[in-house]
Amino acid sequence: MITTQQLDAALRTALETAGRGHRGANPLVGACVLDAEGNIIATGFHIGAGHPHAEIDALRRLGKMPAAKARELTMVVTLEPCNHTGRTGPCAQAIVEAGIGHVYYAVPDNTAASGGADYLRSHGTQATQLADSSAAKQLNHRWFIAKDEGRPFITVKIAQSLDGRINAPDGTSQWITSTASRNHAHALRSRVDGILVGTSTAIIDNPRLTARTPDGQLHEHQPFRLVMGERDLPADLALAQGDDWAQVRSHDVHEVIVRANELGLAHLLVEGGATVASAFIAADLADEIYCYQAPLLIGAGSSSVNMPNTTTLADARRFRLDSASNESLTRLGDDIALHLEPLPRD
Amino acid sequence: MITTQQLDAALRTALETAGRGHRGANPLVGACVLDAEGNIIATGFHIGAGHPHAEIDALRRLGKMPAAKARELTMVVTLEPCNHTGRTGPCAQAIVEAGIGHVYYAVPDNTAASGGADYLRSHGTQATQLADSSAAKQLNHRWFIAKDEGRPFITVKIAQSLDGRINAPDGTSQWITSTASRNHAHALRSRVDGILVGTSTAIIDNPRLTARTPDGQLHEHQPFRLVMGERDLPADLALAQGDDWAQVRSHDVHEVIVRANELGLAHLLVEGGATVASAFIAADLADEIYCYQAPLLIGAGSSSVNMPNTTTLADARRFRLDSASNESLTRLGDDIALHLEPLPRD
Numbered sequence: 001m002i003t004t005q006q007l008d009a010a011l012r013t014a015l016e017t018a019g020r021g022h023r024g025a026n027p028l029v030g031a032c033v034l035d036a037e038g039n040i041i042a043t044g045f046h047i048g049a050g051h052p053h054a055e056i057d058a059l060r061r062l063g064k065m066p067a068a069k070a071r072e073l074t075m076v077v078t079l080e081p082c083n084h085t086g087r088t089g090p091c092a093q094a095i096v097e098a099g100i101g102h103v104y105y106a107v108p109d110n111t112a113a114s115g116g117a118d119y120l121r122s123h124g125t126q127a128t129q130l131a132d133s134s135a136a137k138q139l140n141h142r143w144f145i146a147k148d149e150g151r152p153f154i155t156v157k158i159a160q161s162l163d164g165r166i167n168a169p170d171g172t173s174q175w176i177t178s179t180a181s182r183n184h185a186h187a188l189r190s191r192v193d194g195i196l197v198g199t200s201t202a203i204i205d206n207p208r209l210t211a212r213t214p215d216g217q218l219h220e221h222q223p224f225r226l227v228m229g230e231r232d233l234p235a236d237l238a239l240a241q242g243d244d245w246a247q248v249r250s251h252d253v254h255e256v257i258v259r260a261n262e263l264g265l266a267h268l269l270v271e272g273g274a275t276v277a278s279a280f281i282a283a284d285l286a287d288e289i290y291c292y293q294a295p296l297l298i299g300a301g302s303s304s305v306n307m308p309n310t311t312t313l314a315d316a317r318r319f320r321l322d323s324a325s326n327e328s329l330t331r332l333g334d335d336i337a338l339h340l341e342p343l344p345r346d
Numbered sequence: 347m348i349t350t351q352q353l354d355a356a357l358r359t360a361l362e363t364a365g366r367g368h369r370g371a372n373p374l375v376g377a378c379v380l381d382a383e384g385n386i387i388a389t390g391f392h393i394g395a396g397h398p399h400a401e402i403d404a405l406r407r408l409g410k411m412p413a414a415k416a417r418e419l420t421m422v423v424t425l426e427p428c429n430h431t432g433r434t435g436p437c438a439q440a441i442v443e444a445g446i447g448h449v450y451y452a453v454p455d456n457t458a459a460s461g462g463a464d465y466l467r468s469h470g471t472q473a474t475q476l477a478d479s480s481a482a483k484q485l486n487h488r489w490f491i492a493k494d495e496g497r498p499f500i501t502v503k504i505a506q507s508l509d510g511r512i513n514a515p516d517g518t519s520q521w522i523t524s525t526a527s528r529n530h531a532h533a534l535r536s537r538v539d540g541i542l543v544g545t546s547t548a549i550i551d552n553p554r555l556t557a558r559t560p561d562g563q564l565h566e567h568q569p570f571r572l573v574m575g576e577r578d579l580p581a582d583l584a585l586a587q588g589d590d591w592a593q594v595r596s597h598d599v600h601e602v603i604v605r606a607n608e609l610g611l612a613h614l615l616v617e618g619g620a621t622v623a624s625a626f627i628a629a630d631l632a633d634e635i636y637c638y639q640a641p642l643l644i645g646a647g648s649s650s651v652n653m654p655n656t657t658t659l660a661d662a663r664r665f666r667l668d669s670a671s672n673e674s675l676t677r678l679g680d681d682i683a684l685h686l687e688p689l690p691r692d
Binding site: 158160161162163164165167168169170172173174176278281282291295296297298299300301303304305306307308310311312313314315316317318319320321329331334336338340 | 511515522627637645646650652658663666
């Protein structure tokens with residue numbers, strides 16, 4: 001018999017394990033498998049969209065078991081197992097096939113993937129929602145908001161000097177951040193469905209917006225490229241080759257979101273420039289921020305964040321280091337990187 | 347017989363141990379004691395001015411020894427032992443009294459405290475300068491520059507939002523940084539000889555500039571208060587009570603340094619405002635920076651660093667996280683703090 005204390009401990013472990021993944025199209029999810037005495041014998045987590053779900057990861061680490069043994073096992077998972085065949089098969093079915101006796105889950109799944117608990121029950125596996133789901137809701141509080149609002153999960157990237165500048169007065173900005181920071185940002189690109197820049201960045205910097213490995217190879221997954229703004233784009237623009245790009249002729253972030261939804265982009269990376277990034281931050285649409293800081297003080301030039309409607313300190317947007325993340329505060333070469341999430345809404 | 351490899355390893359340990367202290371009026375110094383087989387049997391470091399030197403700290407940790415045993419011991423220290431009675435007695439004399447057989451030191455002392463190696467030799471303790479003193483010089487590269495320039499070691503404090511703002515457009519700035527950051531900054535005040543602010547900060551914020559413990563008590567050591575700028579100060583100014591303060595009626599940082607030298611302030615903390623801090627940074631007079639960042643984006647308001655002469659990125663001042671420091675990148679409550687040193691000059 002598993003005690004309440006053992007369930008609480010297993011949920012804490014599942015929450016910690018969840019932080020080894022990345023939020024995006026999918027939320028962070030962690031899972032534990034307990035033996036009949038309540039000892040944790042396997043853990044699993046979801047790396048991110050396209051990778052196995054946490055339950056599958058835990059079952060793989062557990063390995064094959066005789067049916068009689070599997071019936072004695074309990075799984076604790078931070079989110080209700082899915083009942084949905086997406087890029088991976090449904091977890092509820094895999095759990096039944098593995099023969100697990102009892103599943104406890106923290107947060108019920110209200111998305112298109114819901115119904116996992118019912119599936120389990122109708123196939124001989126007990127399924128129980130845990131009494132306290134608050135920490136598991138907190139783990140993905142912004143992801144749930146994005147889902148509720150029917151929009152992509154939005155990551156905003158800021159790359160700046162220590163004093164919050166993105167260039168010097170003459171516009172020079174190349175190599176503000178380190179190689180390690182740029183590699184980190186390319187790995188981030190490889191995880192998202194779409195990247196957004198403004199027309200000025202597209203035209204002046206003329207980036208390809210591809211996701212590249214440190215040795216310059218293309219990652220297997222490449223993001224869709226979105227450009228927002230009303231200016232016409234030159235035909236020879238680096239990012240405008242092929243057909244995996246589009247322009248949203250608007251300065252309204254909500255029009256970008258409508259278009260991203262039409263395109264099926266569940267995870268959008270807002271790369272810049274400062275005006276575009278600031279518009280998403282000001283609209284409370286930055287679900288997470290990666291802030292790369294190069295160790296220099298420029299003392300003049302453009303600021304990384306400009307919110308013209310700020311008049312007093314209460315107008316500021318408040319964040320916290322992402323406590324679930326293993327990389328909430330890291331050194332990247334000579335730079336530092338902060339992984340931030342907005343403070344939960346009251 | 348101690349091998350070269352053992353000496354190298356002991357120096358590395360001494361350098362690492364040195365980082366547990368704080369630079370200021372004195373440099374970082376670390377020491378190791380080796381037995382006859384070359385094993386490290388004690389380490390020591392210098393916390394900072396007013397505390398025992400690294401050699402004394404190591405000897406205390408070593409404890410009393412019979413004279414015959416002590417003769418077999420070797421001390422490795424990052425800086426030549428002092429021959430000077432300051433706030434503490436001379437180290438060279440203490441080493442002789444402890445009966446240590448041989449002292450290896452990395453960097454010779456050219457200050458008023460020099461002559462330690464000669465004292466050792468004339469009192470029966472061998473003293474040898476290590477062949478490679480480069481890492482030990484690097485450890486305190488800015489401290490040596492300050493000494494060479496005949497000026498205080500200068501610490502600059504910056505407290506800002508993530509986007510490098512120190513207030514909102516209406517001037518509101520209270521509580522940008524956390525309680526933990528403010529406690530850290532008060533501990534810093536308690537270690538310095540003097541604190542500098544500009545007349546605007548003195549008048550508008552009207553700070554006491556005392557060093558206080560988290561429960562509001564005064565630290566034993568209180569810094570001298572300096573105000574720079576040409577404006578007249580009101581007689582009831584909080585920092586201008588008593589006689590441990592002075593005004594330098596100038597905007598020239600070099601006049602502040604002349605006055606600090608006259609006052610015998612060997613470690614000066616530049617607290618602000620932004621104009622004063624920026625002037626020291628622009629003049630390459632920031633020997634170290636503590637940069638406190640509160641996790642908010644203000645998006646408007648004053649910048650933390652303003653250097654009107656910056657036109658291109660090459661004009662930026664470049665720093666690095668202080669590699670010797672145990673607190674080069676830390677979390678202070680919800681804030682982060684960076685301990686930075688300027689990149690070494692070519």
